[in-house]
Amino acid sequence: MKLAHRIAGVLVAALLLAACDTKESHYVPKSTEPYQRWEAPGQYGATTGARNIYWIDNERVLYVGREEEEPHERATLRIWTPATGKVEILGPARGELCYFRGYVQYVDSIKGVVYSMQEGELGGVLESVPDSSARHKDLYAKGFRVHPITCRYYQSKDLAPGENCKKPLLPGHGYLDVKGGRCEEAVQERIATLRLRGPGDEAARAELNRMDVELPRNPIRYFPESGPPVVLPIEANEFHSAGPIYEYLEWKGQYQFPQGRGKGQPTHITSDWPKDQDYVVYLFSSTGAVERVSIPVREHFIAKPGRVAITKGGLVAMSPGFANDLKQRHWGLVLYPGRRPEVLDDGVTEEMALSANGCRIAYSRRTGDATKASPVVTRVRALDLCSRS
Numbered sequence: 002m003k004l005a006h007r008i009a010g011v012l013v014a015a016l017l018l019a020a021c022d023t024k025e026s027h028y029v030p031k032s033t034e035p036y037q038r039w040e041a042p043g044q045y046g047a048t049t050g051a052r053n054i055y056w057i058d059n060e061r062v063l064y065v066g067r068e069e070e071e072p073h074e075r076a077t078l079r080i081w082t083p084a085t086g087k088v089e090i091l092g093p094a095r096g097e098l099c100y101f102r103g104y105v106q107y108v109d110s111i112k113g114v115v116y117s118m119q120e121g122e123l124g125g126v127l128e129s130v131p132d133s134s135a136r137h138k139d140l141y142a143k144g145f146r147v148h149p150i151t152c153r154y155y156q157s158k159d160l161a162p163g164e165n166c167k168k169p170l171l172p173g174h175g176y177l178d179v180k181g182g183r184c185e186e187a188v189q190e191r192i193a194t195l196r197l198r199g200p201g202d203e204a205a206r207a208e209l210n211r212m213d214v215e216l217p218r219n220p221i222r223y224f225p226e227s228g229p230p231v232v233l234p235i236e237a238n239e240f241h242s243a244g245p246i247y248e249y250l251e252w253k254g255q256y257q258f259p260q261g262r263g264k265g266q267p268t269h270i271t272s273d274w275p276k277d278q279d280y281v282v283y284l285f286s287s288t289g290a291v292e293r294v295s296i297p298v299r300e301h302f303i304a305k306p307g308r309v310a311i312t313k314g315g316l317v318a319m320s321p322g323f324a325n326d327l328k329q330r331h332w333g334l335v336l337y338p339g340r341r342p343e344v345l346d347d348g349v350t351e352e353m354a355l356s357a358n359g360c361r362i363a364y365s366r367r368t369g370d371a372t373k374a375s376p377v378v379t380r381v382r383a384l385d386l387c388s389r390s
Contacts (some may be wrong), residue, residue, distance in 0.1 A: 037346070037388040043068050045352075045365045045379040046076030047110060049099030049116075050362030052299045054363050054381065056356040057100070057123070060084060064381055065107070082356035083363075083383045092119075099152035106152055108133065119164075149246050159291030161187060162186060167224075170256065171249060174287040175226050181219030188216075218265065223289055231289035236264050250284075250311060252359030254290075257284040259309050268289045274305050275296055282309055283315060295338045310355040310362065314338060317345070317362055319353045334364060336386070345384060360387035 030092045032182075041219040047053035054064040060082055060376055069078040076096035081087070097106040099101030099115075105127075106120035118133035144158040148169060157164040160176055163184030182188055192212065216239035223231040239260045259282045263275040274280060280298035285291050295315055298305060306318035315338035333350040335342045339341045349367040362384055369377040 035388060035389045036384045038382065038384040040085075041066060041083075041381040041383075042086070042088060043071075043079045045367075045381050046071075046073055046094075047098070048076070049095055049097035049111070051096040052108075052352055052354075053096050054352045054354045054365060055098065055100040056354050056361065056363060059356045059358045059361065062381070062383060063098070063100055063123070064363070065098055066381060072206055074317070074366070077285065078109075083156045083361075101151045104152055124321055125334075126341075150249050168247075170287070173226055175224045177233075178222045178224065179240040180231075181216040181221075181235055183216050183237075216276070223285070225287065225289070233285065233289070233291055235283055235291070238262055238266065239264060247285075250355070250359065251357040252313070253284065253311070254286065256285045257309075258285050260305065262375075280305055282311060283312065296342075297340060308353050310353060311359075312355060312362065312386050313359040314389070317353070317386075318342070318356075319350045321362065332360070333366060351379075358387075359368075361385050 020247050035372070041062070041064075042241045043066050045053075047065035054062065057080065059061050062081045062083065064079055064081065065076050066079045067073060072167055073095075076094055077164040078091040078098070079121050080089040080091065083146050095108045095111050097118075099105070100123070103122050105123045106117045106118060109119050114134065116132040116133045119127040120130065121127040132148045133301060140154055142154055147153075150171060155169055160167040160169065163178070166178055166180035166184035167176045168179050179185070189191070194211065195209050197207040200206065216238065219237050221235045221240060223233055223235045225231070235258065238263055250257050260280060263278045266275055268294040279295035282294045283291055284294065289381040294311055296316055308319040310317045315336050318335045318337065319333075333348040334353070345362075346364075346366055349365060351365045353359070353362060353364040364382055365379055367379040368383050369375040
């Protein structure tokens with residue numbers, strides 16, 4: 002019996018030594034438990050939209066959820082207060098939630114291809130839009146676009162000329178030209194001239210190909226409400242609509258601008274990260290000042306994170322791709338207080354939101370495997386990065 006205990010002890014020691022291997026390609030971050038954390042009752046319930054979790058303030062979370070055994074069709078819009086566990090149900094909701102400074106919109110019903118929507122000031126009487134898809138197509142044809150931060154429609158023609166290359170910031174902060182000057186009049190005229198020469202003109206085709214390579218390497222320019230444009234130390238190539246979009250961080254008074262591609266990375270590649278580059282999150286202010294926060298993502302992951310947040314505790318990365326060491330478990334939510342990551346939670350993290358004070362993270366956590374015996378369960382959780390003991 003004693004011999005068996007000794008053998009078991011040796012095996013445990015060997016496993017502990019293996020887990021402490023700090024080689025770059027096999028680095029296993031430690032899990033962190035000193036943070037205050039909560040889990041909402043029921044399950045996450047959204048079936049449409051890329052983001053369905055928001056902080057209303059520093060205490061309350063707005064999300065689409067459902068009761069434990071209820072189908073997604075019976076999901077509701079909810080306000081959860083993690084500190085007390087209280088959940089307020091506002092009404093039916095299916096997803097496509099968007100919230101900013103009191104304004105909310107979300108899909109409350111889906112019938113075939115017809116989506117109905119509610120929108121207005123949270124806590125007030127919301128306006129019902131019976132067919133939001135039809136309205137969106139109509140407004141889009143008239144030049145209206147959905148603002149990436151405020152959730153409201155804006156008239157893109159107000160940014161003309163070159164409105165297709167420009168992204169609006171908050172009212173009073175101006176806009177960004179994210180296409181490296183592609184929409185400038187002289188450039189558009191040259192492109193049109195080259196295309197008129199036809200696909201058989203090799204010289205024209207070569208020049209168009211060269212422009213496709215060179216224009217994305219030009220810097221992004223910031224156009225404030227007044228004053229001259231500011232050239233930013235960010236390549237147009239780094240902005241990619243399929244990647245994380247820019248957000249406004251209330252606690253810093255800055256815009257968070259995660260890389261969509263690496264510098265110089267081909268435009269058709271958006272997943273695998275360049276081996277020789279850190280992953281960078283830019284912090285940009287309406288004064289034109291830019292800061293960089295970088296993590297060695299390629300040392301630990303193959304691909305870039307799905308979403309990030311600059312918090313008071315460091316950079317939090319959501320579902321940061323597949324681990325380089327395939328023996329490692331999937332890391333769902335990771336904190337970079339410096340260059341080394343710490344696991345905040347495992348499972349698959351699909352959504353994440355940061356509170357206004359920069360301390361609290363709310364997120365969805367999916368566990369289980371539909372192809373195996375374990376059921377797929379998605380919970381909504383929150384943790385306080387400013388509560389570390």
